[in-house]
Amino acid sequence: MNKEKIEKLLFIVPTCxxxxxxxxxPFLYSVYLSLFQAKLTKMHKKFFIGWENYQIILFEDDIFxxxxxxxxxxxxxxxxxxxxxxFIMAKIFFEIRHLKISNVLRTVTIMPxxxxxxxxxxxxxxxxxxxxxxxxxxxxTFFGIxxxxxxxxxxxAKISIIAINSWQWxxxxxxxxxxxxxxxxxEQYEAAKIDGANWFHVMTxxxxxxxxxFVLLGIVLRLIExxxxxxxIYVTTRGGPGIATEVMAYFTYRTEFRSFxxxxxxxxxxxxxxxxxxxxxxxxxxxxxVEKNEDFS
Amino acid sequence: MFFGAFKNQxxxxxxxxxxxPDFTYIKNFTIMLSESYRYLLNSIIVTIxxxxxxxxxxxxxxxxxxxFKFKGSNFLADWILSTRMLPPVAAAIPLFMLFKYLNLLDxxxxxxxxxxxxxxxxxxxxxxxFFKRIPYDLIEASRIEGASWFQIFIQIAIPLSKxxxxxxxxxxxxxxxxxxxxxxxxxxxxxxxxxxxISAQVSQAQIIWGNVAAATVIQSIPPILLTIxxxxxxxxxxxxxxxxx
Amino acid sequence: xLRKFFLICTxxxxxxxxxxxxxxxxxxxxxxxxxxKVQSIMDPYIDAVKEISPQxxxxxxxxxxxxxxxxxxxxxxxxxxxxxxxxxxxxxxxxGIWIGEFVEADCIEPVEDIWTAEGTDKSVIAWDDYIDxxxxxxxxxxxxxxxxxxxxxxxxxxxxxxxxxxxxAVPETFDDVMAAAKLFKDNPKYPELEGGxxxxxxxxxxxxxxxxxWIYSAGAQPWESNxxxxxxxxxxxxxxxxxxxxxxxxxxxxEMVNYMPPGVEQYAWDERAKAFTQGKVAMINNxxxxxxxxxxxxxxxxxxxxxxxxxPHAEGAESVPPVGGWIACVNKHSKNRQxxxxxxxxxxxxxxxxxxxxxxxxxxxxxxxxxxxxxAEQPWTPVLYESSLRAWQELRPRHALTFELIxxxxxxxxxxxxxxxxxxxxxxxxxxxxxxxxxxxGYIN
Numbered sequence: 001m002n003k004e005k006i007e008k009l010l011f012i013v014p015t016c017x018x019x020x021x022x023x024x025x026p027f028l029y030s031v032y033l034s035l036f037q038a039k040l041t042k043m044h045k046k047f048f049i050g051w052e053n054y055q056i057i058l059f060e061d062d063i064f065x066x067x068x069x070x071x072x073x074x075x076x077x078x079x080x081x082x083x084x085x086x087f088i089m090a091k092i093f094f095e096i097r098h099l100k101i102s103n104v105l106r107t108v109t110i111m112p113x114x115x116x117x118x119x120x121x122x123x124x125x126x127x128x129x130x131x132x133x134x135x136x137x138x139x140x141t142f143f144g145i146x147x148x149x150x151x152x153x154x155x156x157a158k159i160s161i162i163a164i165n166s167w168q169w170x171x172x173x174x175x176x177x178x179x180x181x182x183x184x185x186x187e188q189y190e191a192a193k194i195d196g197a198n199w200f201h202v203m204t205x206x207x208x209x210x211x212x213x214f215v216l217l218g219i220v221l222r223l224i225e226x227x228x229x230x231x232x233i234y235v236t237t238r239g240g241p242g243i244a245t246e247v248m249a250y251f252t253y254r255t256e257f258r259s260f261x262x263x264x265x266x267x268x269x270x271x272x273x274x275x276x277x278x279x280x281x282x283x284x285x286x287x288x289x290v291e292k293n294e295d296f297s
Numbered sequence: 298m299f300f301g302a303f304k305n306q307x308x309x310x311x312x313x314x315x316x317x318p319d320f321t322y323i324k325n326f327t328i329m330l331s332e333s334y335r336y337l338l339n340s341i342i343v344t345i346x347x348x349x350x351x352x353x354x355x356x357x358x359x360x361x362x363x364x365f366k367f368k369g370s371n372f373l374a375d376w377i378l379s380t381r382m383l384p385p386v387a388a389a390i391p392l393f394m395l396f397k398y399l400n401l402l403d404x405x406x407x408x409x410x411x412x413x414x415x416x417x418x419x420x421x422x423x424x425x426x427f428f429k430r431i432p433y434d435l436i437e438a439s440r441i442e443g444a445s446w447f448q449i450f451i452q453i454a455i456p457l458s459k460x461x462x463x464x465x466x467x468x469x470x471x472x473x474x475x476x477x478x479x480x481x482x483x484x485x486x487x488x489x490x491x492x493x494x495i496s497a498q499v500s501q502a503q504i505i506w507g508n509v510a511a512a513t514v515i516q517s518i519p520p521i522l523l524t525i526x527x528x529x530x531x532x533x534x535x536x537x538x539x540x541x542x
Numbered sequence: 543x544l545r546k547f548f549l550i551c552t553x554x555x556x557x558x559x560x561x562x563x564x565x566x567x568x569x570x571x572x573x574x575x576x577x578x579k580v581q582s583i584m585d586p587y588i589d590a591v592k593e594i595s596p597q598x599x600x601x602x603x604x605x606x607x608x609x610x611x612x613x614x615x616x617x618x619x620x621x622x623x624x625x626x627x628x629x630x631x632x633x634x635x636x637x638g639i640w641i642g643e644f645v646e647a648d649c650i651e652p653v654e655d656i657w658t659a660e661g662t663d664k665s666v667i668a669w670d671d672y673i674d675x676x677x678x679x680x681x682x683x684x685x686x687x688x689x690x691x692x693x694x695x696x697x698x699x700x701x702x703x704x705x706x707x708x709x710x711a712v713p714e715t716f717d718d719v720m721a722a723a724k725l726f727k728d729n730p731k732y733p734e735l736e737g738g739x740x741x742x743x744x745x746x747x748x749x750x751x752x753x754x755x756w757i758y759s760a761g762a763q764p765w766e767s768n769x770x771x772x773x774x775x776x777x778x779x780x781x782x783x784x785x786x787x788x789x790x791x792x793x794x795x796x797e798m799v800n801y802m803p804p805g806v807e808q809y810a811w812d813e814r815a816k817a818f819t820q821g822k823v824a825m826i827n828n829x830x831x832x833x834x835x836x837x838x839x840x841x842x843x844x845x846x847x848x849x850x851x852x853x854p855h856a857e858g859a860e861s862v863p864p865v866g867g868w869i870a871c872v873n874k875h876s877k878n879r880q881x882x883x884x885x886x887x888x889x890x891x892x893x894x895x896x897x898x899x900x901x902x903x904x905x906x907x908x909x910x911x912x913x914x915x916x917x918a919e920q921p922w923t924p925v926l927y928e929s930s931l932r933a934w935q936e937l938r939p940r941h942a943l944t945f946e947l948i949x950x951x952x953x954x955x956x957x958x959x960x961x962x963x964x965x966x967x968x969x970x971x972x973x974x975x976x977x978x979x980x981x982x983x984g985y986i987n
Contacts, residue, residue, distance in 0.1 A: 011361035022414035026391035041625035041647035114520040130805035152807030240745030242957030269387040280382035486630040
């Protein structure tokens with residue numbers, strides 16, 4: 001019995017210890033550092049200043065609040081686009097699921113998710129380049145719009161980031177929603193047909209209710225990704241123009257690793273952590289729920 | 298829309314950039330590779346290393362969480378999963394200090410450890426979702442025959458979950474292959490990975506698009522191949538095992 | 543033999559102290575087996591560094607690896623690594639304005655200490671041969687920390703052919719510049735032009751540094767005690783970023799944006815130079831390091847069609863050409879400090895500097911500026927020399943917080959230029975933020 005207990009512990013304990021050092025330790029250390037005026041290049045000279053770092057980034061400075069706002073604005077817009085486009089695509093794939101070509105199409109479709117975000121950013125940086133890019137060429141030749149710096153103007157830059165983000169992640173939503181559609185029992189469609197329900201009724205009364213938990217899961221998982229949004233910003237706009245595309249992760253990186261103010265940076269890291277913890281708790285709950293649904297179906 | 302985007306990429310890569318007309322397509326690659334093969338090698342080592350280490354840590358844990366009934370096992374599973382959701386940027390400086398203290402900055406080992414840590418939660422969760430599909434009777438029968446948990450793990454669980462393990466491996470692989478932020482913090486010279494090399498090419502001083510395009514193509518090869526050959530596994534991995542094919 | 547003869551010929555044209563032939567055999571140690579790593583900016587001069595370094599390899603037996611990085615990436619990598627006692631790179635090429643930060647992070651082995659201990663011959667170092675505005679970039683707290691090698695000065699670059707065709711005089715003042723830019727923007731006579739002028743406007747270092755580069759010639763100054771000729775530029779650091787002259791300058795730039803090419807809001811050093819090389823703009827202000835590119839037949843469409851002039855100034859103000867450039871430092875944590883020092887004194891010496899300049903790098907010493915062959919190959923050298931003598935060494939502030947000052951300004955200036963805020967708002971915010979930063983680190987009360 002005792003031997004079995006040890007054996008069981010060996011399965012689980014090493015991983016837990018590993019995760020403790022990598023997840024709990026950083027959190028505590030961030031909280032600790034966030035109470036200091038500290039520079040990475042002269043850590044031995046740090047001194048305690050209490051809550052001042054939080055005071056500065058949250059209330060005195062406009063950049064971090066804007067970064068929070070931008071993060072959620074980008075998250076909200078791109079997730080909305082992803083759900084709408086994802087739903088349409090899921091419907092298409094659902095309809096053609098028996099065709100051989102659907103497999104090939106699906107492979108092509110999910111490709112963007114797997115691509116290195118850095119490279120995705122680079123490709124778009126090139127496409128959106130006002131003098132070299134294909135995008136401005138198309139706009140100019142077909143619509144007569146003079147090229148301008150799409151990433152150099154506040155609103156077009158925001159739109160570009162949202163577009164890149166949605167381009168990469170719509171397939172993810174599509175896959176989740178497709179899985180949701182698959183759970184709709186065939187009889188329900190047949191019954192609707194007999195009742196003479198139009199497509200709108202089918203969508204609102206049958207499809208949406210059954211994919212709702214998948215949509216929620218998708219939203220939460222994507223929210224988590226959006227909170228981390230970094231690579232694409234890093235290669236395309238670097239938070240600019242001005243602070244139009246400054247997001248939380250990039251702000252933290254910049255503060256900690258370009259200005260080396262690890263005290264202030266840790267304060268923003270702690271805030272990001274708290275926001276993620278809330279989102280994560282919801283995510284885990286939803287995952288459990290979806291998993292249960294699946295098991296029953 | 299997606300086809301269009303891919304065509305654009307291809308067009309960008311296939312044509313020699315017009316503003317450097319003397320460069321040919323192949324030449325971009327050779328120049329770029331001669332400068333960067335060590336970073337490519339670093340990327341390969343870190344990616345494969347962290348994939349293996351992640352599996353070694355997470356498979357037993359997933360097995361334990363699935364088959365050992367103990368108080369708080371659900372909570373433990375949730376906690377493990379939730380660590381996956383923490384943004385890497387929030388952990389970067391503390392880990393940086395930790396590895397500095399251990400004198401491991403700028404080492405491939407440090408990158409492997411950190412990437413493993415970021416991947417374990419996901420790996421545990423997804424492999425657990427696959428282990429759950431193993432009929433419990435099978436396990437029980439072996440227990441009665443006197444097999445140890447370790448033997449069951451090796452002889453029954455792993456062979457029956459090959460698909461799941463492949464899924465996990467793909468995702469850990471892609472994560473480590475694509476990772477930029479942590480590498481930005483942790484690497485100085487010897488351990489620079491390929492994405493770091495690429496991002497250095499587009500810094501504000503001088504962009505040589507020919508080289509960048511060649512590097513982007515190389516960087517994209519593994520994700521593209523994996524997607525083509527293992528599409529089914531990817532679908533279940535993307536949804537953290539919640540959706541099974 | 544021929545080389546030696548040539549050397550003697552040139553010597554007769556030069557001040558005695560500047561070009562002594564050094565016996566490198568006895569000056570440099572044997573460093574066989576050492577792999578010396580040099581960390582450098584990816585500016586155009588890097589090819590010349592790679593080209594000349596094999597000479598050092600032959601002389602000492604060491605191998606030299608030169609690795610290039612982009613501006614921000616270089617700063618990040620260098621300071622993070624060396625502040626954590628990392629010795630991966632033996633020789634650090636740093637921007638002169640970073641020096642305070644590097645000294646504070648305990649990264650640099652001061653060259654003055656090394657040459658005093660070693661008793662190096664003064665003619666090898668030839669410190670007096672450096673132009674003052676540039677030599678100052680390598681001094682911190684009165685001590686010579688690194689060896690300057692790549693001095694840059696800003697000049698106005700303009701298209702001689704277009705200005706002659708329009709009968710325009712060489713622009714001297716901001717008004718001249720704007721009038722000319724306006725004339726060339728969207729001018730049907732010159733369809734290949736996309737704008738009259740181009741500046742660095744990208745968020746971050748590009749826009750932030752540009753502010754410092756222009757502000758003196760605009761008749762303003764960044765803080766109370768930083769003005770050309772100030773005895774102690776850092777005595778009183780209370781900010782003047784929102785002074786009427788400073789705001790007026792930002793407003794001038796806002797208007798200038800209209801006469802610049804599309805996409806200028808994202809221009810940094812490379813884009814600015816490229817626009818000129820491609821013949822897309824009629825004027826730019828530019829660091830001298832990129833001037834040779836405009837005469838490179840392989841990439842330039844404006845070869846022989848451009849000329850240079852002094853940096854422009856506002857009405858009633860004087861031209862204060864920006865000075866910048868790269869200094870070579872010995873990484874304090876390097877394991878090959880002796881080899882690193884030997885490389886430094888060899889590379890920065892007047893003799894090797896001259897050879898390096900002739901490979902297309904920027905002249906940075908009096909001797910190089912007066913060298914006939916350099917003057918023949920880089921015909922803009924006289925204007926460059928005049929700019930270098932007029933420059934003010936604290937123009938881009940050499941402050942331990944300089945990167946943050948620049949970053950803060952870069953964001954606010956960029957906001958004003960893209961219309962996110964007005965010039966007054968932007969500079970008020972910048973002033974407030976910089977004040978708070980300086981207070982938190984105890985530079986002002």
